[in-house]
Amino acid sequence: MNSISKPLLQWFDQFGRHSLPWQATYSSPRGGQSKPANIYHIWLSEIMLQQTQVSTVIDYFNNFIQYFPTLKSLAKAEEDAVLAQWAGLGYYARARNLHKTAQIITEKHQGRFPKEFEQVLDLPGIGRSTAGAILALSFNQNHAILDGNVKRVLARVHQVKGHYSQAETLNKLWQLAEFHTPNNRTNHYTQAIMDLGATLCKRSKPECERCPIQQGCQAYQNNTQGKYPNPKPKKNKPTRSIAMLVYRNTLGEIYLEKRPEKGIWGSLWSFKECTDDRQTIEQVVKKFSPDTRIERYLAPIKHSFTHYHLNIRPVLVTCSTNVKKFYSIANLKVGVPAPVKNIIAQLD
Ligand code: SF4
Numbered sequence: 001m002n003s004i005s006k007p008l009l010q011w012f013d014q015f016g017r018h019s020l021p022w023q024a025t026y027s028s029p030r031g032g033q034s035k036p037a038n039i040y041h042i043w044l045s046e047i048m049l050q051q052t053q054v055s056t057v058i059d060y061f062n063n064f065i066q067y068f069p070t071l072k073s074l075a076k077a078e079e080d081a082v083l084a085q086w087a088g089l090g091y092y093a094r095a096r097n098l099h100k101t102a103q104i105i106t107e108k109h110q111g112r113f114p115k116e117f118e119q120v121l122d123l124p125g126i127g128r129s130t131a132g133a134i135l136a137l138s139f140n141q142n143h144a145i146l147d148g149n150v151k152r153v154l155a156r157v158h159q160v161k162g163h164y165s166q167a168e169t170l171n172k173l174w175q176l177a178e179f180h181t182p183n184n185r186t187n188h189y190t191q192a193i194m195d196l197g198a199t200l201c202k203r204s205k206p207e208c209e210r211c212p213i214q215q216g217c218q219a220y221q222n223n224t225q226g227k228y229p230n231p232k233p234k235k236n237k238p239t240r241s242i243a244m245l246v247y248r249n250t251l252g253e254i255y256l257e258k259r260p261e262k263g264i265w266g267s268l269w270s271f272k273e274c275t276d277d278r279q280t281i282e283q284v285v286k287k288f289s290p291d292t293r294i295e296r297y298l299a300p301i302k303h304s305f306t307h308y309h310l311n312i313r314p315v316l317v318t319c320s321t322n323v324k325k326f327y328s329i330a331n332l333k334v335g336v337p338a339p340v341k342n343i344i345a346q347l348d
Pocket residue numbers: 153156157200201202206207208209211212213214217219220225
């Protein structure tokens with residue numbers, strides 16, 4: 001297996017991105033004017049880029065360093081002031097972690113960003129790929145990275161099966177990332193593979209005809225670019241089953257109770273619930289009042305939440321009890337969940 005680093009670095013020298021604002025201070029490729037890296041800028045950009053595209057990050061980055069030109073100024077700032085400059089970029093935990101990290105570095109590392117991989121990894125909001133990128137881009141240290149762009153490129157180059165949410169696939173991708181990362185010019189290779197993923201090996205319609213590594217790319221050779229990376233497997237959601245007891249009095253009104261604030265359908269009004277088995281249903285019904293009678297079972301309803309499916313078996317129960325919580329169906333003024341509305345619609 002040949003490393004993709006050589007053709008990628010050649011391409012990077014000509015077509016890579018060399019004038020991103022956070023790059024202004026790191027050495028330009030092949031003999032260009034070399035200036036020391038500003039790790040504060042690189043760290044900040046890497047955090048901003050974790051969930052956001054370069055085109056959006058540029059303005060936020062420029063604005064942020066105007067307000068907080070140094071790590072020290074960031075550490076001293078109020079959290080609200082940091083969040084205000086982050087507003088609109090989303091994923092605000094990133095800003096809180098950035099602020100926390102600046103304070104940790106000030107207190108524990110004498111204000112200097114650590115150069116040891118393990119120490120960087122220990123900082124809030126910095127995972128293996130971000131730590132590798134910061135150290136590779138700032139100090140040319142030999143660490144692999146595996147951000148979203150790199151995962152996509154490597155999954156296609158090697159037709160890696162599975163999704164990166166699966167440990168086996170992720171391990172395989174890390175092994176490949178380490179294999180391809182060269183000892184020399186790690187900083188430029190790191191930028192090059194991110195640039196390739198962002199500009200040519202895009203999620204849809206990759207521009208393979210212009211790609212410098214097409215010779216070694218299995219997906220290109222087999223015309224399978226659309227299959228890789230494999231999509232995330234759909235999880236089978238668990239199913240829960242409950243019975244909803246629809247108490248109806250002689251006036252045709254129904255009994256509803258307010259749900260707790262937390263949990264599904266928080267603070268809405270719903271029917272009494274119990275486990276969906278005949279014995280439990282009969283016991284609960286008897287407890288409600290002595291004059292209850294199970295009239296019939298209504299058509300079951302299936303409702304889906306993000307994490308599970310809910311099978312609801314509505315049971316119509318007649319009773320003559322007239323307590324305050326019976327509601328007239330015609331004048332129902334309380335909020336009810338969709339399945340409850342559905343059950344009410346089944347009542348004659
Ligand atoms: S040849 Fe196409 S699929 Fe392969 S790495 Fe290049 S752009 Fe991506």
